Amino acid sequence: MGRKILLEHDNVPGIQGYDVYRKNGGYASVEKAIKMTPEAIVEEVKKSGLRGRGGAGFPTGMKWSFLAKPEGVARYLVCNADESEPGTFKDRYLMSRIPHLLIEGMITSSLALGVKTAYIYIRGEFFYIVRILEKAINEAYANGWLGKNILGSGVDLDLYVHVGAGAYICGEETALLESLEGKRGNPRIKPPFPAIAGLYGCPTVVNNVETIAAVVPVINMGGEEYAKIGIGKSAGTKLISASGHINKPGVYEIEMGITVEDFIYSDEYCGGMLNGGKLKAVVAGGSSVPILPADKILSTANGEKRLMSYEGLADGGFATGTMLGSGGFIVMDETASVVQNLHTFARFYHHESCGQCSPCREGTGWMEKILHKILDGHGTLADVDLLWEIQGKIEGNTICPLGDAAAWPVASAIRHFRSEFEAYVNNPGVLKEVNHYNNVYNLVKTH
């Protein structure tokens, strides 16, 4: 059995409630951290090698140490719970199952950063989780973990849940801050970075739910101990949301460094391909990361087995590799159509683009229309080339990473599955043979 840290007590009955959570070692990290200096807590997180779990994988300790600390200016901690990446559903699982873990992490992190007010910005669609979180926060207040003078230490902390209105773009940290301030959720132009001028112009740290939850075990076991888990620079465990043509879709906590093959085929995790199908492709880290064909996801360009870690999945760059991203692991078997899947992704990014900068506003819609045309049987080979060119013009030229996120799936699908695009162009009838939507329907029926 792989080691579980975040989901260790996942199956304990009543873990949602304060009493059971506390009995199972809850809030120990706060008790420990409150006796430490803020610098010492940040130092522990640095030593642990914990990296951002939201997608970019930036070292958390380093991010925290960048936080500006001018005299007399408030600082904020914001938890990014706007999980909207297609294929990713780990934060929602964590928050709905063990809400106190996030709250404990928020308190410990706030102690490290000297924050007096912290926010959890949660996606609008997660309304039932808002109630769960608010109940947990009230319990934490009632037991003296939040509010004035926590545990008699003289430290105050207030924690609020803010509900978004359901826009993917508000998961981008500066758009999230704009939205939290009550404005239109448009990403800001950086610099300045939130660590210097974030929420209400004050220094702000924005972290993913899973990152903040992972601070709890880091403090409990100590940074050096945590760094031993995992592999190399990918320290610790990662929640993976597995979906698609596999026997056991769901959220799994893995120790980073297991092989992709193990993850897909072992009974402990995905349990192999659905109905014994043949693996065709995997989107390894949520819809925005490059899709990889079976041979490339199972082994690297050097012929070694590919590992589930930041470095392992990124091995080979975008030519033969992908990214760990937010851990949305979408598995497709031979019945799935990469082009149809790509159209779904392109439609999503078209719908979710904020419309601020021109390449993303116009380019995402254009790509969707071309893909629609190809699926409709009216595409030409020139359309495929045009698609390739458009994604190249969006990537890197936009204000925020949504442009890149829209471009990468298109680029990788054409790079690895060009023949499939050509099949659609040359043989419009292929649509009848490969009916993705029928498969999705069957998939729903079998589960």
Added chain:
Amino acid sequence: MPIVTIDGRTIEVADGTTILQAARLIGPEVAPPAMCFYTKLKTSGGYCRTCLVEVTKGSEKDPRPMPKLVASCRTTVMDGMEVGNLKSEKVVAARKSVVEFLLLNHPLDCPICDQAGECYLQDLSYDHGSAKTRTDFERRTFDKIDIGPYIQLHMTRCILCYRCVKVADQITDHRVHGVMNRGDQSEISTYIEKAVDNDFSGNVIDVCPVGALTDKTFRFKSRVWFTKPIKAHRNCNKCCGKVNLWYKGDEVLRVTGLKDQWGEVEEFICNTCRFDTKKTSDWTIEGPSQISRTSVISANHYEVFVKPTEFTLNNVTPLQIEGENNS
């Protein structure tokens, strides 16, 4: 004071200067085009991506190049920075694609657009765009809305530069219009029709780089190149009172603010000066305004119009863009 090199030309500028401002100080031949940046409007810029440049050397201290192209209007210069504008193939290609994106859903109704002749999108596509379109999809349309008696909104022509939003935020009392909806359905709009009513609302016409916001009192009266700008002033208790009067014969067809070399108004003017004082006797005439000789307004027509790149790029070798053989 930082020293910056743009396209091989070096200048020393004050701290906090952006790359775009430094390039403008050197001269128009190295200045990147800007559709959304406006010197007088705070926090403007960064949206349109036409001013993207390549930073090949970050600074004297940290000479690493920047990984992506950066928006020159929002990036401050560092000492020893080296920037590629038209001499960078990446920049030329990116700018060409930005023009393509901006024109993707633009109606190209220049023949009936009041802005034609003084439209920055026309200039931009003439300088950096391609002669052909690669899209055959239906272009985007919007429901028409009436925003008031003086200003005509054509949402289909809008490039969402946010300049008019910033004008309303920063120089009028209350902003009643803004950007609604998301993505390519974003539109400039008001909650209540005919709501834009403010002494300085007319300035949105001057800052609009395209024909999305035009002067209703000038609508369909004349092509701009048949009118001649005359500098004039009057005592106004609301604004500076310094304007351009656009004459056709003896008649003042239109009043606008004075614009500088970069097409930005020198001082904002009030609606009384702009819309309600159109008699010569209201004004003290100063004389003809300077108009760039590359402008169609000084040519009076398009026929002997010389492509502006031939003036401005005399010391830059034109770059061959891949796949561009139709010009």
